[in-house]
Amino acid sequence: MRVRQQIIPYLFLLPALILLIVFNLLPTIATVVESTFVISLRSGERVFAGFANYNRIFNDPVFWKSLQVTVVFSLIVNPLQIALALGLSMLINQKLPGIGIFRSIYLLPVAVSLNVTAIVWRLMLDQNTGMINGILFNLGIERQPFLHSVDLALWSIIMIASWIGVPLWSLFILAGLQNIPPPVLEAAKIDGANAWQSFTRITLPLLRRVLAFVLVADTVANFLLFAPILLTTQGGPQLSTNLILYETYRRGFVYGDLGASAAMLSVMLVIVFIIVGLELYVLRGQD
Amino acid sequence: MSDAINSTTARASSAKRHGKPLRATFTSGIVYTLLIIGVLIVVIPLMWAMAASFTPNHKVFEYAYPFTWRALLPVDFTMEAYDNLFARGFGRAIANTFFLAIATVIIGGAVNALAGFAFGRFEFRGKNVLFLTIIMLSFLVPVDLTAIPRYILVNSFGWINTWQGLLIPGLANSLVIFLFRQFFADIPQELIDAARVDGATWLRVLISIILPISKPVLVAAGLLMFISQWNSFFWPLLVAPRQELRVVQVEISLAVGQYGTIWNELLAGSMIAAVVPILLVIPFQRYYVEAITGTGLE
Numbered sequence: 001m002r003v004r005q006q007i008i009p010y011l012f013l014l015p016a017l018i019l020l021i022v023f024n025l026l027p028t029i030a031t032v033v034e035s036t037f038v039i040s041l042r043s044g045e046r047v048f049a050g051f052a053n054y055n056r057i058f059n060d061p062v063f064w065k066s067l068q069v070t071v072v073f074s075l076i077v078n079p080l081q082i083a084l085a086l087g088l089s090m091l092i093n094q095k096l097p098g099i100g101i102f103r104s105i106y107l108l109p110v111a112v113s114l115n116v117t118a119i120v121w122r123l124m125l126d127q128n129t130g131m132i133n134g135i136l137f138n139l140g141i142e143r144q145p146f147l148h149s150v151d152l153a154l155w156s157i158i159m160i161a162s163w164i165g166v167p168l169w170s171l172f173i174l175a176g177l178q179n180i181p182p183p184v185l186e187a188a189k190i191d192g193a194n195a196w197q198s199f200t201r202i203t204l205p206l207l208r209r210v211l212a213f214v215l216v217a218d219t220v221a222n223f224l225l226f227a228p229i230l231l232t233t234q235g236g237p238q239l240s241t242n243l244i245l246y247e248t249y250r251r252g253f254v255y256g257d258l259g260a261s262a263a264m265l266s267v268m269l270v271i272v273f274i275i276v277g278l279e280l281y282v283l284r285g286q287d
Numbered sequence: 288m289s290d291a292i293n294s295t296t297a298r299a300s301s302a303k304r305h306g307k308p309l310r311a312t313f314t315s316g317i318v319y320t321l322l323i324i325g326v327l328i329v330v331i332p333l334m335w336a337m338a339a340s341f342t343p344n345h346k347v348f349e350y351a352y353p354f355t356w357r358a359l360l361p362v363d364f365t366m367e368a369y370d371n372l373f374a375r376g377f378g379r380a381i382a383n384t385f386f387l388a389i390a391t392v393i394i395g396g397a398v399n400a401l402a403g404f405a406f407g408r409f410e411f412r413g414k415n416v417l418f419l420t421i422i423m424l425s426f427l428v429p430v431d432l433t434a435i436p437r438y439i440l441v442n443s444f445g446w447i448n449t450w451q452g453l454l455i456p457g458l459a460n461s462l463v464i465f466l467f468r469q470f471f472a473d474i475p476q477e478l479i480d481a482a483r484v485d486g487a488t489w490l491r492v493l494i495s496i497i498l499p500i501s502k503p504v505l506v507a508a509g510l511l512m513f514i515s516q517w518n519s520f521f522w523p524l525l526v527a528p529r530q531e532l533r534v535v536q537v538e539i540s541l542a543v544g545q546y547g548t549i550w551n552e553l554l555a556g557s558m559i560a561a562v563v564p565i566l567l568v569i570p571f572q573r574y575y576v577e578a579i580t581g582t583g584l585e
Contacts, residue, residue, distance in 0.1 A: 107576070138353050272428065
């Protein structure tokens with residue numbers, strides 16, 4: 001009986017563990033291994049190449065440009081989404097008549113896929129006939145090439161990603177807000193704190209954990225943004241929206257250069273681990 | 288600027304002296320205004336896309352540029368786009384996606400529930416190590432990041448353009464294992480002990496004692512698996528580009544390139560892709576929100 005009980009949890013775990021090891025952990029390791037191989041042009045075989053792939057990508061201006069675009073994109077999109085999500089979550093946390101309907105409506109983008117969002121916005125942002133330009137026309141403003149100009153394309157991607165991102169992350173912050181016991185805020189009010197003071201001195205510090213989680217999860221999600229690029233700008237114009245995951249896809253699947261693609265993915269893995277490591281460090285300091 | 292602030296403060300405090308209602312009305316007026324602006328940003332694209340999908344193709348942009356409110360309603364109603372889309376075989380993609388999502392919920396649900404049960408209810412050697420390494424690591428490394436090496440691996444199994452390739456790599460889901468573990472850990476021990484004394488096996492305990500009282504976590508996990516499979520795109524795009532196996536998200540995305548100017552069909556496909564998860568999320572929103580926010584707050 002006791003012996004059987006020793007085996008049983010392992011049996012229950014077995015299917016999940018095998019699947020996770022084979023399809024999640026092994027590919028992670030394989031990414032790093034693959035990055036040290038190249039396909040020989042002469043024989044068509046995979047041959048070990050050490051750091052050759054890394055040498056290639058580190059000497060490739062397209063890779064650096066893509067990394068630069070990704071960093072600029074991240075520095076804009078993450079603070080923007082989190083600030084708006086914080087604002088939205090405070091709005092839908094108000095106890096007002098009809099607030100449940102608003103919460104349901106704000107849930108719609110969360111259920112819709114990024115592909116659908118990108119397709120609809122691609123048509124809405126169309127330079128000649130899109131609705132956004134239609135509204136600008138009504139306001140007497142001339143047509144804007146939202147997806148076709150170096151100045152605007154990245155901002156359009158930021159907007160598309162935020163249409164889902166802001167409502168999504170606001171759900172997490174809302175859950176955090178609802179965990180703050182009402183007496184804490186009432187006590188502050190009695191002590192004479194105004195709304196701004198109780199927001200900065202009580203609400204924000206109590207949201208620190210949630211905000212730290214959202215910051216990391218949002219950063220990782222936006223770091224891996226792919227579908228909107230494929231479906232709207234395809235990295236253009238002039239690589240101005242060529243985010244890093246799209247570049248690895250282009251290398252691997254459009255040009256068939258899996259070695260370079262794997263080397264870029266390995267660099268991305270390191271970046272993701274640094275981001276996640278920072279999260280664990282920040283969260284640990286608070287318990 | 289500071290005058291404006293002072294006068295606002297003065298007004299607010301005088302409102303306070305006269306009693307709360309005025310100030311409260313003022314604040315909730317601002318809240319409603321901001322909420323409605325946000326709602327317009329959320330709803331207008333969806334309303335336009337829905338209306339345009341029921342519009343003849345040459346009229347899709349008619350009321351969008353210049354913009355009139357008629358752009359948001361199917362004033363020139365036609366089913367043309369949907370008819371053509373289904374004539375082109377879109378029904379196949381819908382059936383594929385439903386099949387894949389339901390199979391994921393059933394098989395993946397069993398796999399993840401068993402793992403969650405083991406982590407939530409048993410003490411065994413290596414438990415923490417297994418949890419921290421395999422579950423946490425696969426939770427932290429995003430699946431899209433390792434999709435290309437996963438593709439190489441699945442290719443070596445000969446699973447490209449097969450159902451196995453679409454289904455099996457996504458079955459085990461660390462987020463869903465988390466959800467099950469948390470829920471199962473909170474079930475009172477007496478319930479389980481009673482059944483064990485009666486000689487029930489652990490599998491029987493799980494099926495006839497635990498699952499019947501686990502509706503909330505089953506709904507939450509089921510929704511999460513169904514919707515993430517329904518909306519998944521990168522992996523099906525890589526692993527099963529063959530037409531007979533295409534899922535909805537891949538089909539509409541390829542249509543952007545192939546039939547890029549048949550706007551109403553593109554939007555009709557997108558609306559079908561959007562409506563299914565929306566219809567599932569709205570009635571079960573409490574479960575869904577708990578499912579997606581649950582792990583972030585632990």
